[in-house]
Amino acid sequence: MGKTTRETSVAYIVRPMTADDIDAVCVIEKSSFSMPWSRESFEREINENALAHYFVAEMDGKVVGYAGMWMIWDSANVTNVAVLDEYRGYGIGTALVKTMADIVKENGAQTLMLEVRRSNERAQSVYRNLGFTVCGVRKGYYEDNREDAILMDLDVTKDREEE
Ligand SMILES: CC(C)(COP(=O)(O)OP(=O)(O)OC[C@H]1O[C@@H](n2cnc3c(N)ncnc32)[C@H](O)[C@@H]1OP(=O)(O)O)[C@@H](O)C(=O)NCCC(=O)NCCS
Numbered sequence: 001m002g003k004t005t006r007e008t009s010v011a012y013i014v015r016p017m018t019a020d021d022i023d024a025v026c027v028i029e030k031s032s033f034s035m036p037w038s039r040e041s042f043e044r045e046i047n048e049n050a051l052a053h054y055f056v057a058e059m060d061g062k063v064v065g066y067a068g069m070w071m072i073w074d075s076a077n078v079t080n081v082a083v084l085d086e087y088r089g090y091g092i093g094t095a096l097v098k099t100m101a102d103i104v105k106e107n108g109a110q111t112l113m114l115e116v117r118r119s120n121e122r123a124q125s126v127y128r129n130l131g132f133t134v135c136g137v138r139k140g141y142y143e144d145n146r147e148d149a150i151l152m153d154l155d156v157t158k159d160r161e162e163e
Contacts, residue, residue, distance in 0.1 A: 010059060010090045014099045017054035017066060019046050024063035025056065032082035034144050045079075055099050057083070057092045067096035069104075069112065076104045078114035081123070093126050101130065105156040112156055115149040117142060127152050 017025065022042045029036040045052045051072055057065035065083035069076045078100065083092045104112050115138065116123050132152040141149035 010087070010092075012057050012059040012064065012090075012092060012095075014055050014057050014095050017046060017056045017068070019043070021056050021063050021066070022046065025066045028063070028066060028082050028084050029080070031085060033080075035142075037080070052079075053100065053103060055096055057087075057096055059087070065092045065096055067093075067100060069100050071104065071107060071109060074109045075111040075113060076100070076109055078112065081126075088122075093123070094130065097126060097130055101154060101156045110155060110157050111153050113151065113153045115141065115151050118148045118150055124150065124152070127154075130154060131158070 022039060025042055026036075026039050029042075045054060045068060049070070051070045052068060053071055053076075054066065054068035056063045064087040065081075067081040068079045070079060078097070081093055081096055083096075101112050104110075112132075113135075114127065114132070116127065118137075132154045134150055135153045136151035138149040138151065140146040
C-alpha cells in the first residue's frame with residue numbers, strides 16, 4: 001500500500017476490542033494523540049468498566065483503528081477514535097463511529113455525544129458526514145494548549161436516509 005497511489009477501498013472488519021488488542025491500540029493511541037491514554041487506562045476500560053464499549057478495525061489480522069464509548073442510560077459518550085496514519089482516508093474512522101451509533105440505537109438509547117478539538121477538521125468532517133451537529137463549546141478545554149472543545153451530538157433514532 002503506497003502513500004501516493006492509494007487504493008480507493010480496503011477490506012477490514014470492525015469487531016469488539018479484547019484485552020489481546022491493547023498493545024496494538026496503545027501504538028495507535030501514542031501515534032495519534034498529544035496526550036495519549038496509558039495502557040492501564042485501556043486495561044481498566046476493557047476489564048473493569050461495564051459502561052465501556054470498545055471496537056477495533058482489523059485488516060489482514062492487524063489492528064489499524066479503534067474507537068470507544070461509555071453508554072450511560074439514554075446516551076453515550078465517545079471516549080476516543082483513532083486510525084493508524086497510513087490507513088486514514090479509507091472510511092475506517094467513519095465505520096468505527098457508525099458501529100458505535102448502531103450499538104447505541106440497538107440498546108434503545110438516543111444520543112451519541114463527543115468532543116473534538118476545534119482544529120481537528122478531519123475528525124469533525126467524519127462526524128458531520130454521519131449526521132452529528134455542534135451542540136456546544138468548552139472554552140480552553142484541552143490542557144496541553146488550552147484549545148476549545150467542540151461538542152457534537154447525534155440523535156441515533158433519526159433515520160438519515162429519510163432526511
Ligand atoms: C479522525 C480519524 C479517526 C478519521 O479516520 P479516517 O479513517 O481517516 O476517516 P474516514 O476515512 O472515514 O473519513 C475521513 C474524512 O475526512 C476528510 N478529510 C480528510 N482530510 C481532511 C482535512 N484536512 N480537513 C477536513 N476533512 C478532511 C475526508 O475527506 C473524509 O471525508 P469523506 O468521507 O467525506 O471524503 C483519523 O484521522 C485519526 O485517527 N486522527 C487522529 C486521531 C483523532 O483526531 N481522533 C479524533 C479525536 S476527536
